[in-house]
Amino acid sequence: MSASINIPKATRQANWVALLWTTPALIFYIIFALVPMLIALYLSFTQWNGLSPETWVGLRNWMALFSDTVTGHALLLTVEMMIISWLLQTPLSLLLGVFMAGVQRYRSVLSVFYFLPLLFSTVAIGLTWLSILDPNFGLLDILLKTIGLPGLAKGWLGDSGLAFYVVVILIAWQFIPFHALLYLGGARQIPRELYEAANLDGAGRIQKFFSITLPQLRYTIITSTTLILTGSLTYFDLIFVTTGGGPGYATRVLPLQMYITAFPNQQVGYGSVLAVLLAVFGIVLSLLLLRFTGFTRMSSQLEGL
Numbered sequence: 001m002s003a004s005i006n007i008p009k010a011t012r013q014a015n016w017v018a019l020l021w022t023t024p025a026l027i028f029y030i031i032f033a034l035v036p037m038l039i040a041l042y043l044s045f046t047q048w049n050g051l052s053p054e055t056w057v058g059l060r061n062w063m064a065l066f067s068d069t070v071t072g073h074a075l076l077l078t079v080e081m082m083i084i085s086w087l088l089q090t091p092l093s094l095l096l097g098v099f100m101a102g103v104q105r106y107r108s109v110l111s112v113f114y115f116l117p118l119l120f121s122t123v124a125i126g127l128t129w130l131s132i133l134d135p136n137f138g139l140l141d142i143l144l145k146t147i148g149l150p151g152l153a154k155g156w157l158g159d160s161g162l163a164f165y166v167v168v169i170l171i172a173w174q175f176i177p178f179h180a181l182l183y184l185g186g187a188r189q190i191p192r193e194l195y196e197a198a199n200l201d202g203a204g205r206i207q208k209f210f211s212i213t214l215p216q217l218r219y220t221i222i223t224s225t226t227l228i229l230t231g232s233l234t235y236f237d238l239i240f241v242t243t244g245g246g247p248g249y250a251t252r253v254l255p256l257q258m259y260i261t262a263f264p265n266q267q268v269g270y271g272s273v274l275a276v277l278l279a280v281f282g283i284v285l286s287l288l289l290l291r292f293t294g295f296t297r298m299s300s301q302l303e304g305l
Helices: 009-043 060-065 069-100 105-114 122-132 139-146 163-188 192-200 205-216 218-234 237-242 254-262 268-293
Strands: none
Touching (some): 009 268, 060 268, 069 163, 069 218, 069 254, 122 139, 122 163, 163 218, 192 205, 205 218, 218 254, 254 268
């Protein structure tokens, strides 16, 4: 005979309460994430222009993916953008967040200006920088000519060799304040006793940063890294507003290639293939980060204090 397991009444009630609280989020996820993904997966096996009835074509769209050089180039640009974005945003966000975590009043005042990009919409940011970088009457080129450096004035977003890196810098300018805010919160959670003990040992500012601050911000770094890498798979609006993917294919990353394929080119079926590819790429990347960073096995870093 198998012995029945008696679950305490309080535990059962707690489980039901937890289920009740998670149900709205689960419903939201099913309606706005899971269902659209299943629809995109179905459309990836069809040929459809968005208006007429779709036609089932099987694996034709998926087979075309392997011979599409434009999509291959877009995928490489996306990976490159992920790497450069992480290398650019992580150290700057970390240093800025730790700086703003100080108790001095002037740091709080400066923080107001650092966080200004978070207040603007992406379209507004794109249009603003588009005007600043305009080769004819842009503020940047006028400034360079005024200070006697006319040789540096150029069409920053019209140069196929520069446009991609300029766009990456604009994206970093937009999102560094957000990640700095994460590091600000993490830095302020570090116990002051650690720094007081380091002061008694005669540790300098740089030594305290690498021996105390950086190790204590390990999980914040993992969180920020995950958001930067997976967020790079969704960069679309700023690139669309500033360059539209050009000049040529210089800034046409995979999300933008998906949009152009599905809507302007009216190839919704093949565009759905790219949408599924992006989703799978993001899921696999997130799982790898969770697996190799130990994010799911987080333990308190304050034990023993």
